[in-house]
Each structure stands twice: as C-alpha cells, then as structure tokens.
Amino acid sequence: MSDFATPRRKADTLYFQLAEELAQAIASGLLKRGEKLPSIRKLSTQRQVSLSTVMEAYRELEDRGLIEARPQSGFYVCNAAQLFKAPALTQPPSAPREVVTPAALWPYHASDIHKLKVDFGFAVLSPELFPIQQLQRLLAQITRYQPRILAEYGKPPGDMELRRHIARRALAWGGHFEAEDVLITHGCIEALNLCLRAVTKPGDVVAIESPTYFGLLQILESFQLKALEIPTHPQTGISIEALELATRNDQVKACLLIPNFSNPLGSLMPDENKKRLVELLASRDIPLIEDDIYGEFYRHGNRPRPAKAFDTSDNVMLCSSFTKVLAPGMRIGWVVGGKWTRAIEKLKFINTYSTPLHSQQTISRFLENGGYDHHLRRLRRAVAEQVDGAVDAIRRYFPADTRLNVPQGGFALWVELPEAINTRELLDLALVEGISFAPGELFSPSHSYQNCMRICCVEAWTTKHERAIQRLGEFCQQLLDRGRAPDRVQSAAQPIG
Amino acid sequence: MSDFATPRRKADTLYFQLAEELAQAIASGLLKRGEKLPSIRKLSTQRQVSLSTVMEAYRELEDRGLIEARPQSGFYVCNAAQLFKAPALTQPPSAPREVVTPAALWPYHASDIHKLKVDFGFAVLSPELFPIQQLQRLLAQITRYQPRILAEYGKPPGDMELRRHIARRALAWGGHFEAEDVLITHGCIEALNLCLRAVTKPGDVVAIESPTYFGLLQILESFQLKALEIPTHPQTGISIEALELATRNDQVKACLLIPNFSNPLGSLMPDENKKRLVELLASRDIPLIEDDIYGEFYRHGNRPRPAKAFDTSDNVMLCSSFTKVLAPGMRIGWVVGGKWTRAIEKLKFINTYSTPLHSQQTISRFLENGGYDHHLRRLRRAVAEQVDGAVDAIRRYFPADTRLNVPQGGFALWVELPEAINTRELLDLALVEGISFAPGELFSPSHSYQNCMRICCVEAWTTKHERAIQRLGEFCQQLLDRGRAPDRVQSAAQPIG
Numbered sequence: 001m002s003d004f005a006t007p008r009r010k011a012d013t014l015y016f017q018l019a020e021e022l023a024q025a026i027a028s029g030l031l032k033r034g035e036k037l038p039s040i041r042k043l044s045t046q047r048q049v050s051l052s053t054v055m056e057a058y059r060e061l062e063d064r065g066l067i068e069a070r071p072q073s074g075f076y077v078c079n080a081a082q083l084f085k086a087p088a089l090t091q092p093p094s095a096p097r098e099v100v101t102p103a104a105l106w107p108y109h110a111s112d113i114h115k116l117k118v119d120f121g122f123a124v125l126s127p128e129l130f131p132i133q134q135l136q137r138l139l140a141q142i143t144r145y146q147p148r149i150l151a152e153y154g155k156p157p158g159d160m161e162l163r164r165h166i167a168r169r170a171l172a173w174g175g176h177f178e179a180e181d182v183l184i185t186h187g188c189i190e191a192l193n194l195c196l197r198a199v200t201k202p203g204d205v206v207a208i209e210s211p212t213y214f215g216l217l218q219i220l221e222s223f224q225l226k227a228l229e230i231p232t233h234p235q236t237g238i239s240i241e242a243l244e245l246a247t248r249n250d251q252v253k254a255c256l257l258i259p260n261f262s263n264p265l266g267s268l269m270p271d272e273n274k275k276r277l278v279e280l281l282a283s284r285d286i287p288l289i290e291d292d293i294y295g296e297f298y299r300h301g302n303r304p305r306p307a308k309a310f311d312t313s314d315n316v317m318l319c320s321s322f323t324k325v326l327a328p329g330m331r332i333g334w335v336v337g338g339k340w341t342r343a344i345e346k347l348k349f350i351n352t353y354s355t356p357l358h359s360q361q362t363i364s365r366f367l368e369n370g371g372y373d374h375h376l377r378r379l380r381r382a383v384a385e386q387v388d389g390a391v392d393a394i395r396r397y398f399p400a401d402t403r404l405n406v407p408q409g410g411f412a413l414w415v416e417l418p419e420a421i422n423t424r425e426l427l428d429l430a431l432v433e434g435i436s437f438a439p440g441e442l443f444s445p446s447h448s449y450q451n452c453m454r455i456c457c458v459e460a461w462t463t464k465h466e467r468a469i470q471r472l473g474e475f476c477q478q479l480l481d482r483g484r485a486p487d488r489v490q491s492a493a494q495p496i497g
Numbered sequence: 498m499s500d501f502a503t504p505r506r507k508a509d510t511l512y513f514q515l516a517e518e519l520a521q522a523i524a525s526g527l528l529k530r531g532e533k534l535p536s537i538r539k540l541s542t543q544r545q546v547s548l549s550t551v552m553e554a555y556r557e558l559e560d561r562g563l564i565e566a567r568p569q570s571g572f573y574v575c576n577a578a579q580l581f582k583a584p585a586l587t588q589p590p591s592a593p594r595e596v597v598t599p600a601a602l603w604p605y606h607a608s609d610i611h612k613l614k615v616d617f618g619f620a621v622l623s624p625e626l627f628p629i630q631q632l633q634r635l636l637a638q639i640t641r642y643q644p645r646i647l648a649e650y651g652k653p654p655g656d657m658e659l660r661r662h663i664a665r666r667a668l669a670w671g672g673h674f675e676a677e678d679v680l681i682t683h684g685c686i687e688a689l690n691l692c693l694r695a696v697t698k699p700g701d702v703v704a705i706e707s708p709t710y711f712g713l714l715q716i717l718e719s720f721q722l723k724a725l726e727i728p729t730h731p732q733t734g735i736s737i738e739a740l741e742l743a744t745r746n747d748q749v750k751a752c753l754l755i756p757n758f759s760n761p762l763g764s765l766m767p768d769e770n771k772k773r774l775v776e777l778l779a780s781r782d783i784p785l786i787e788d789d790i791y792g793e794f795y796r797h798g799n800r801p802r803p804a805k806a807f808d809t810s811d812n813v814m815l816c817s818s819f820t821k822v823l824a825p826g827m828r829i830g831w832v833v834g835g836k837w838t839r840a841i842e843k844l845k846f847i848n849t850y851s852t853p854l855h856s857q858q859t860i861s862r863f864l865e866n867g868g869y870d871h872h873l874r875r876l877r878r879a880v881a882e883q884v885d886g887a888v889d890a891i892r893r894y895f896p897a898d899t900r901l902n903v904p905q906g907g908f909a910l911w912v913e914l915p916e917a918i919n920t921r922e923l924l925d926l927a928l929v930e931g932i933s934f935a936p937g938e939l940f941s942p943s944h945s946y947q948n949c950m951r952i953c954c955v956e957a958w959t960t961k962h963e964r965a966i967q968r969l970g971e972f973c974q975q976l977l978d979r980g981r982a983p984d985r986v987q988s989a990a991q992p993i994g
Contacts, residue, residue: 124650154826190849329650347719350715353828
C-alpha cells in the first residue's frame with residue numbers, strides 16, 4: 001500500500017543483478033548450504049563480466065549474510081542462509097500517524113513473566129553470558145576504597161574516565177569525538193528520550209524504520225510525536241530513496257534509526273547507505289538519532305561503523321550503552337549529542353540528574369583492564385550459536401512458506417509466517433504453555449506485520465528451546481488448519497488463557 | 498502585583514491575632530531569644546481570652562518555629578528566631594507563563610564547581626553525613642552472594658522488598674497504600690518527570706508554589722508547560738485561598754508542590770491546609786504531584802504528614818527518594834501514583850526501563866536492619882546544627898533589613914535582602930572568591946525575588962563557612978554603598994570573573 005519507490009540506482013548495476021541471481025539460487029536450494037561457489041575468475045569467464053563485477057556481487061552476498069569467504073579457499077554458502085526466502089522490502093503506509101499502543105500489547109513487563117518457561121520475547125541476554133564475577137570484584141574494590149562514592153552525586157555529564165574510554169574505543173570505527181562530548185545516561189533508552197526531547201515538540205513527525213523496536217514507538221507515543229514508517233529492507237536497512245521522498249517537504253523533524261542490526265529486522269545498512277543517509281539528513285537539516293546498541297554483535301568481519309562515522313556536521317546523536325554487551329544490571333548508557341550536546345546535558349540534569357558513579361567506575365575499570373575485547377569475542381560467539389540454534393529449529397518446525405532474514409548480527413530473528421497466521425493469536429496459544437515472543441504488530445504504529453514475530457535468542461540453545469520452537473510450529477499449523485476449516489473459526493477465535 | 502486575596506478566615510480569629518502580636522514582639526526584639534513566655538493561664542487572665550485561644554496562639558507560633566515548648570517548664574522563644582522579620586506572603590504575577598530558563602542561570606553543574614571553596618548553592622548534603630561504611634558492606638554482601646544481580650534487568654516497578662519497606666514506613670504518617678502501589682525510580686526527579694508526563698500535555702498550566710525549586714521549573718520548561726505561581730507563605734506554604742481562586746476556571750491541569758519544608762522557602766503546610774488542599778484539588782479534578790523529599794528533616798515534634806495522608810480519592814501522586822536521607826550516590830527514588838499508577842509504570846518502562854537492583858537491595862537491607870531511624874535522628878540533629886550555624890552567622894554579618902524565615906525543617910534558608918541588592922550581582926562577586934549560593938530569580942518563572950537568595954546548609958558548620966557568610970555580608974554592603982553612590986554604578990555593573 002506504499003507509494004514509496006523501491007531502490008533503483010543499485011538495482012540497475014550489473015553486479016547487483018548478478019548478486020540477485022545468485023541469491024535466488026541460494027533461496028531456491030539450487031546452491032546448497034556449505035557449498036563452494038565458483039571462483040571469481042571462473043564466474044567472470046562463464047558470465048563474461050569483469051572480475052570486479054563478480055567481486056562486488058560476492059561482497060553484496062557477503063553483506064547479506066548469504067555467503068562467506070574462507071581464507072585460502074574461496075566463497076561458500078553460509079549455513080542455513082539458503083533455507084529461507086528473506087522477507088522483502090517492507091511497504092508501510094506512507095502517511096505519518098499518531099502512535100497508540102493498546103494496553104493489551106504490554107505483556108513484557110507483566111508481573112508473571114517469571115512463570116515463562118521459554119521467553120523469546122525479551123531482548124535481554126542471559127546473565128550467564130556476562131563476566132559477573134569480575135564486575136562484582138571491581139565494584140567491591142571501588143566501594144571499599146572509596147565508600148564516599150555511595151554518598152556522592154555524580155556530576156551530570158558522567159565519570160571522565162568512562163567517557164574517555166568511550167571516545168577512545170570509537171576511534172576504531174572512525175568516531176572522532178572527545179570525552180567531553182560524551183554524556184552518561186541510565187541506559188540507552190534514557191539517551192533516546194533526551195535526544196527526542198531536545199529536537200522535537202509534540203505533534204512533530206519522526207521518521208522510523210518499519211518495522212522498528214516497540215520501545216521507540218512507545219517513546220514517540222508518550223511525547224505525542226507522529227511516526228512516519230519508512231520502507232526498510234531486511235538486509236540493507238532503511239530505504240534511502242523512500243526517505244529522500246518522504247523528506248522533500250518539511251514534515252519530518254527528526255529521524256530515529258537503528259542502522260546496525262536493527263531491532264527487529266536485524267538489517268545492517270551498508271556504509272555507502274549510511275553515508276548517503278547522513279548527507280541527506282544534514283542537507284535537509286533533519287537531526288538523526290542513532291541507536292547503536294547492537295553494533296558490537298556482528299557475526300562476520302569487523303564491527304560495522306555507526307552512521308555517526310560519516311557525520312561531518314554534528315547532525316547525528318549517537319546513543320548506545322553497556323547494557324546489552326557488559327552489565328545489564330548497571331544501566332549505563334551514553335550519548336554523543338553533536339550540536340545538541342548542551343541541550344541534552346540540560347535535559348539529563350532534570351530527567352534523572354546523574355548516573356551512579358560506582359556503576360560508571362565499575363564499567364570504566366573493566367574497559368581499562370583490557371578484558372573487554374576478549375569478553376566481546378566470547379559473547380559474539382555464544383550469541384551467534386544461539387541464533388544458529390533458533391534458525392535451525394525454525395527451519396525444521398515452522399510452516400514451509402516461512403520467510404526469515406538470517407541477520408548479520410544481533411540476536412533477534414524476524415520471522416514472516418504465512419499470511420493466514422495472526423501472531424497475536426499464536427502468542428495466546430503459546431503463553432498457555434509458558435512460551436513467549438513478540439508479535440509483529442508491536443513493531444509498527446500501523447499495526448502491520450500481523451503475520452510476523454520477533455524471536456530473541458537470549459540463552460544458550462537447549463532442547464527446551466528446541467521443543468518450544470517445535471510447539472510454536474505446531475500452533476502455526478493449528479492456526480493454518482483452522483483457516484482451512486471455516487466452521488471452526490468461531491470457537492478458535494475466542495480468547496485463550 | 499497580585500490580585501489574589503491573602504488568607505482571610507484564619508486572620509480573623511482571635512488566636513491568630515494574638516499569635517501575630519506575639520510574633521511582632523519576637524521580631525522586634527521585645528521578646529528576646531531564649532526568653533520564657535507567660536504561662537498559658539497567666540496570659541489568658543492578662544488578655545481576657547480563653548485558655549484555648551492562648552493555647553492555639555502558642556501552637557501557631559510553635560508551627561512557625563518561633564517558640565518551643567520545654568517539658569515541665571513552659572514556652573520559650575527559639576534561638577535566633579526573633580532576630581529576623583520573616584518574609585511576607587509572596588505576591589507573584591497572577592497569569593500563567595511559559596518557563597524560560599536563561600542559559601546563564603546554569604552555574605550549578607558547571608565543570609569548575611569543584612573549585613568552589615564554600616558551596617551554599619547545591620542542596621546536596623555532605624557525604625560525611627551518611628552511613629557509607631554500612632552501605633558499602635551491604636552492597637558488597639549483596640553482589641558477592643548474588644553476582645548475577647549485576648547482569649539482570651530489574652523489573653520496572655522495582656524490588657518488592659524495598660517497596661514493602663516504603664509502604665510499611667508510610668503507615669507511621671497515615672499513608673495507606675500497598676507495596677504494589679510503589680514504583681521505584683532514578684531519584685525523586687525521575688518520579689516527578691513521569692508524573693508530569695502522565696497527567697499533562699504541552700501548553701497546559703501547572704500551579705506551583707512561588708518561589709519554588711528551579712529544577713521543577715526546568716522540568717516544566719522542557720515539557721513546554723506553563724507555570725502559574727501561587728502566593729506562598731514562608732511558614733504555612735501555598736495559600737489555599739489563592740489556589741482556590743486560581744482554579745475556578747479550567748486553566749490549571751496539575752499542581753506540583755512541596756508541602757513539607759518547601760524548597761527554597763522551608764515552609765510547612767499545617768495539616769489543616771493539606772486537608773483543604775487535597776479536598777479542593779480532588780473536587781476540581783486537578784491532580785496533585787507532591788514532592789516530599791524533605792519530609793524527614795523536621796526539627797520539632799513528629800514527622801509531618803504528606804498531603805497524600807489526606808487523599809481519599811487517589812488524586813495525589815506522592816514522590817520521594819532516599820537520595821537526601823540515606824544514599825545520594827544510589828539515586829533511588831519512588832512514587833505512589835494513585836490512579837495514575839499504571840500510566841506512570843508504563844512511562845518508567847520507556848524513560849529508563851528499570852532501576853539497578855543492587856542499589857535497591859542495598860537500601861532495602863539498610864531499612865531492614867533497623868539502623869535507619871537511628872541514622873535519621875543523627876542526620877536531623879547534624880542538619881539542624883548546620884542550619885543554626887548559618888542563621889547565627891547571617892544575623893551577625895548580613896545587612897540590618899535582612900528578612901529570613903527560620904525553617905521548621907529542611908536545610909535551605911531563604912534570605913530576603915534589602916531591595917537595592919541584586920543577588921545575581923552578589924553571586925558574581927562571591928564566585929570570584931569561590932563562594933556560591935542560588936540567586937532568588939532562579940526560583941520563579943517571572944524572575945522575581947531578585948533581592949533574595951537560597952543558602953543551603955549542607956556541611957558541618959566551621960569557620961570557613963562563617964567566613965564565607967561574613968564575605969557575603971561585606972559584598973552586600975558593597976552593593977548597598979554603590980547604590981548610594983550613583984557615579985560608581987557604571988563600573989561595578991560590569992561582569993566580574
């Protein structure tokens with residue numbers, strides 16, 4: 001139902017057409033998982049295209065997580081990748097709309113959440129994945145030698161050492177900012193609140209990916225901001241072309257995106273797109289609020305660069321945190337606010353004043369001791385295994401027409417089920433057996449994606465999880481069967497549980 | 498310039514007139530500090546009024562902190578009380594206005610704040626006043642035996658044990674709510690933000706005390722709310738009569754008050770006023786947001802009851818915290834949201850999600866161990882001594898016409914200087930010597946009170962503080978002298994420091 005154009009420029013290139021063809025072959029099973037692809041030289045000769053065209057096509061497929069380069073050997077089809085058709089570019093409504101979250105869509109902080117046996121709903125990694133003993137020792141040291149720290153207000157911008165670590169680590173991806181530009185917050189979510197408060201007023205339109213994290217939608221709702229859903233590609237993220245069209249008039253006042261491993265799609269914007277995004281928004285004076293909490297969860301190659309890396313005009317507010325990667329219980333997030341740094345600092349002062357110093361210093365010491373990169377490597381490996389487990393199980397137990405984007409990073413899976421399945425109904429069935437996930441309609445102010453679901457892979461994969469996916473698959477089948485037996489629709493549609 | 502009526506009913510009573518007369522005698526020095534008052538019986542005979550009239554008059558004077566009852570002995574004029582004329586009922590403008598905080602009014606989180614030698618500006622008590630060793634031990638225990646706590650998101654409403662303690666302690670002042678009604682926040686300031694977000698939208702008018710805490714004004718500003726300043730009495734708080742007038746039409750959408758030891762006035766609303774306040778607002782469907790962070794800092798008698806104690810229709814949102822009384826570095830606040838509990842919980846979820854569990858449990862264990870009341874008694878005594886020290890010094894060094902409300906609780910002093918003194922200019926002079934305080938105009942959206950200042954008594958009183966007050970007194974004199982020598986105005990008005 002969208003009148004946005006789909007990407008054009010790239011689609012016209014030779015390499016992209018070749019990549020599409022190969023992607024089709026993978027999706028159809030013509031190229032099997034683990035199978036070796038022709039060498040670059042061979043394919044170049046076969047297809048009579050240049051070496052660089054083949055190289056670019058392979059890079060495109062690598063970017064999409066469909067193939068991988070193995071050193072000294074060549075290119076191979078990734079595990080599981082070919083088993084699903086990826087969801088297509090999304091087509092949300094093209095008009096901005098007020099965000100209204102029905103109260104019933106709030107199962108996520110229900111007090112009976114601990115009764116769940118398998119929770120695929122919450123994007124909260126298992127405590128086992130974190131270096132809790134080390135954190136505990138550091139915290140104990142800090143408070144033993146500086147007990148005053150428990151009785152001192154931290155200053156609003158935050159602990160200088162921690163801010164320095166953040167600025168220093170950003171150098172690796174080309175981030176050029178100073179410790180003084182970093183403001184410490186209560187998790188990334190406070191940072192996002194402050195950024196929105198700094199650059200919008202009620203009634204303003206904010207452009208978002210479609211689908212996007214329901215928490216962002218609820219923030220927009222609470223500030224009475226309107227959401228404009230922009231078509232988004234499951235692999236390459238928001239459509240720059242659609243965003244370009246949507247920002248031709250003055251309606252969009254800010255853009256709130258997750259360029260690296262978006263939640264829930266798992267899409268990763270290519271650097272080229274990030275650059276175009278940043279230039280486009282700067283030229284139109286639309287601030288970009290960038291949520292980068294999943295940036296460290298890459299599966300291949302190097303850490304992807306945030307859009308902020310391409311920001312030459314201080315127009316990007318980069319928000320992130322240590323909640324997903326190091327210490328969920330400490331709630332330490334941060335923001336580099338670009339030209340809004342002072343305004344955001346002022347808002348932090350009146351939103352929560354300061355962030356506990358003992359928590360900030362614990363994180364800071366951990367970063368200092370050099371164990372952080374080692375921890376991240378382990379965490380990435382563990383999370384990737386969890387995701388692989390879920391992808392495999394979904395392949396085995398979900399209906400044949402299921403579409404799935406195997407993400408290049410993060411730990412959320414966006415699953416598109418046959419249209420006859422409503423995932424709210426599926427959730428009702430699942431909750432009775434203690435299984436939870438996030439139904440697709442949560443991720444869109446237009447309540448689209450009713451046949452989609454987000455599966456978060458937050459724990460080590462076990463038979464318990466395998467069994468839960470199997471049950472979900474059975475429930476899917478149940479709903480599909482019901483769809484084919486019209487006389488039974490009535491009873492099955494009654495609320496369950 | 499106000500067209501609000503000053504209190505009438507009470508002023509017409511016999512006891513009030515008698516109390517006023519005695520207050521005058523104390524203010525003029527006719528009754529000296531420490532002097533014994535006539536017995537109730539004697540005064541009753543002398544003045545030919547009933548015993549109960551005298552008793553009520555004495556109670557009124559006690560409420561104002563002017564006299565105190567000594568067991569088995571009688572009534573005495575309080576120390577220092579009679580040395581100042583108290584400031585009168587304030588007379589703010591009667592129209593609501595947008596709050597605009599000039600950037601220059603932000604010296605309070607300046608990065609060079611540590612260069613201050615004596616900081617009377619910040620309402621942050623010295624770390625020495627808190628049981629930091631005990632807190633440190635409890636925190637270490639909690640994280641040693643449950644290291645997972647550092648890797649777990651707390652659930653948004655907060656730790657159930659802590660919420661139970663809060664509900665249980667409220668019984669002492671007649672608070673009737675359950676643990677389930679308490680939501681834990683990042684300090685009281687987050688609670689106030691959430692309450693305002695729950696019941697207002699931009700452009701709405703919020704009634705406040707005048708003067709009031711500048712942080713509240715900045716929150717109103719950030720939400721684009723208009724402030725309606727209500728005349729407030731330095732001893733008895735907001736004028737119910739004025740509020741009644743101001744809420745006759747539909748303009749006021751919420752009321753945001755500090756009934757117990759308001760910041761900066763130190764005023765304490767009598768129970769009778771609180772009851773009338775709560776009834777008035779309930780009858781007009783105007784929610785009351787009550788900030789009670791100073792309630793534990795009473796100097797006489799028992800802990801004053803929050804207005805919430807008189808709330809029979811869930812119309813009061815009570816906000817408080819452990820930041821001022823127990824552990825400033827932990828940022829643990831809370832709110833009992835009345836009929837907005839669910840809305841506030843939802844907003845907490847998207848503002849900062851949760852509050853660190855390890856901090857919540859540390860506070861909870863401290864409350865459990867029973868040392869809390871002992872700590873509070875010590876804290877109250879220490880703070881009262883600090884306030885006495887400041888009052889004494891101000892008496893000695895400040896200009897003769899200085900007015901001061903010796904507060905019945907809290908640790909802020911509201912000082913009204915002769916009109917010729919502008920306290921922004923005074924602050925410029927003071928900062929050069931490393932002395933800070935909060936200038937009066939910060940406390941009003943109409944930037945009134947330019948001859949007033951707030952002095953926070955946050956540290957044990959020493960000669961350093963004595964000397965700082967002396968310097969402030971000298972600067973006052975300098976500004977007064979300049980006012981009398983017009984040819985020197987030009988040069989002295991230049992920015993200093």
